[in-house]
Amino acid sequence: MTETTRTVPEQARPADELTQADIDRQMAREREAYEKRLAEGAEPSHHPRREYAPYRSSALRHPTQPPVVIDTRLDPEAVELSSPAFGETDVTELDSDLTRQHQGEPLGERITVSGRLLDREGRPVRGQLIELWQANASGRYAHQRDQHPAPLDPHFTGVGRVLTGDDGSYRFTTIKPGAYPWRNHTNAWRPAHIHFSLFGSAFTQRLVTQMYFPGDPLFAYDPILQSVTDEAARARLVAAYDHDLSRPEWSLGYHWDIVLDGPAATWIEEGR
Amino acid sequence: MSSHTRPAPTPSHTVGPFYGYALPFPGGPDAAPHAHPDTVTVHGRVLDGAGAPVPDALLEFWGPDAEGRLPRRGGSLRRDPVTGGFLGRNGVDFTGFTRVATDADGHWAIRTLRPGARDGRAPYLSVCVFARGLTHHLFTRVYVPDASGSGAEADPLLAALPAERRATLLATPEPHATYRFDLRLQGPDETVFLEFS
Numbered sequence A: 001m002t003e004t005t006r007t008v009p010e011q012a013r014p015a016d017e018l019t020q021a022d023i024d025r026q027m028a029r030e031r032e033a034y035e036k037r038l039a040e041g042a043e044p045s046h047h048p049r050r051e052y053a054p055y056r057s058s059a060l061r062h063p064t065q066p067p068v069v070i071d072t073r074l075d076p077e078a079v080e081l082s083s084p085a086f087g088e089t090d091v092t093e094l095d096s097d098l099t100r101q102h103q104g105e106p107l108g109e110r111i112t113v114s115g116r117l118l119d120r121e122g123r124p125v126r127g128q129l130i131e132l133w134q135a136n137a138s139g140r141y142a143h144q145r146d147q148h149p150a151p152l153d154p155h156f157t158g159v160g161r162v163l164t165g166d167d168g169s170y171r172f173t174t175i176k177p178g179a180y181p182w183r184n185h186t187n188a189w190r191p192a193h194i195h196f197s198l199f200g201s202a203f204t205q206r207l208v209t210q211m212y213f214p215g216d217p218l219f220a221y222d223p224i225l226q227s228v229t230d231e232a233a234r235a236r237l238v239a240a241y242d243h244d245l246s247r248p249e250w251s252l253g254y255h256w257d258i259v260l261d262g263p264a265a266t267w268i269e270e271g272r
Numbered sequence B: 001m002s003s004h005t006r007p008a009p010t011p012s013h014t015v016g017p018f019y020g021y022a023l024p025f026p027g028g029p030d031a032a033p034h035a036h037p038d039t040v041t042v043h044g045r046v047l048d049g050a051g052a053p054v055p056d057a058l059l060e061f062w063g064p065d066a067e068g069r070l071p072r073r074g075g076s077l078r079r080d081p082v083t084g085g086f087l088g089r090n091g092v093d094f095t096g097f098t099r100v101a102t103d104a105d106g107h108w109a110i111r112t113l114r115p116g117a118r119d120g121r122a123p124y125l126s127v128c129v130f131a132r133g134l135t136h137h138l139f140t141r142v143y144v145p146d147a148s149g150s151g152a153e154a155d156p157l158l159a160a161l162p163a164e165r166r167a168t169l170l171a172t173p174e175p176h177a178t179y180r181f182d183l184r185l186q187g188p189d190e191t192v193f194l195e196f197s
Ligand SMILES: [Fe+2]
Pocket: A135, A190, A193, A195, B016, B018
């Protein structure tokens, strides 16, 4: 690698680039506005607003009209009350161990991520597909468009999938991803995270999200995490270190339960 | 219903820019079994509030077969335990699920079965939209008329919308059982997006 590939070329920086201080001010305004809404009696919001200025890419990609609400109790045959199904043919055993998908071992800190997939009633979501993807230990994705000048790891792709067990449980073996820079503003860094994609017993429960690691110093600076303006909700995106999940001389364990929002036809679950 | 406290939901996050090597899979856009007579092609573009194409959106469609039956069958992303790659769908079973990423022009196309009506309502596919910049996915529906061109008359959602908003949910017929459906995330012709309670 030459010296020039290690720095971001000047011409790649947009002229109107915002500083971290600009973004911090915007994030503080969004938090204050949320707390004001709460004080005025609004329900806590579990999810981010789609319009969130500090995450600049949201500007032209959020609807301005309120969503049209469908009361599923009045439409028990709605397509969205059932879910695509996945089965044994869709997942191999190796898919849940991201450290064994290549000839050699990936670099980095080997970890186990485990937990349960639940619905809003606390019931397990059984036999359903969980997909995940992540950067390698250096903070680089195995994606053509990731131009972060950190090393690729020939022994790590960073993609996994698994079906949940009868108790909704899942388990992945992987390596801890690194933090990485992005171009939202000058010196923008994402805290280490793993992307998750989840299906429930109803399509209404579909969820894509990101899991974080406890104590990351980048949390306060990250407009993606801070787009969840409710503090308790943000905390639910952070896995817990779980010493009982750590394996001697082998790996560290993190526990993360996932709760899917959205209505489901209860009879489907009870009939199983 | 049990009396224990309901757990609070896990918040959504954007799918980000780098899902492209993880979520799309071979055969993802092609759910229709080979040579099935009810096969339809649905295609269109995803556009942002400036009318520019969204080249990094991911769409998922979930819908019934032509008789209105929702499958409960896996096999959308069959894996090959020998190579660790994908086998593709088996070409016989219909799973009802398609996943497609937009191209550099914001365009996407899927081949699935023409959805049948359920409960006397107009037939449709459920659509879930993910994109970089979108903090929380969006749900909508694409209403696909039956082969005779009718079907959208007696639907409670469509009936409740003003005509110009309703039009954003209706697929436009083109030759060869093909339907056009553009998604506008923002702006005057913004697609109707849905929330379920
Ligand atoms: Fe990421």
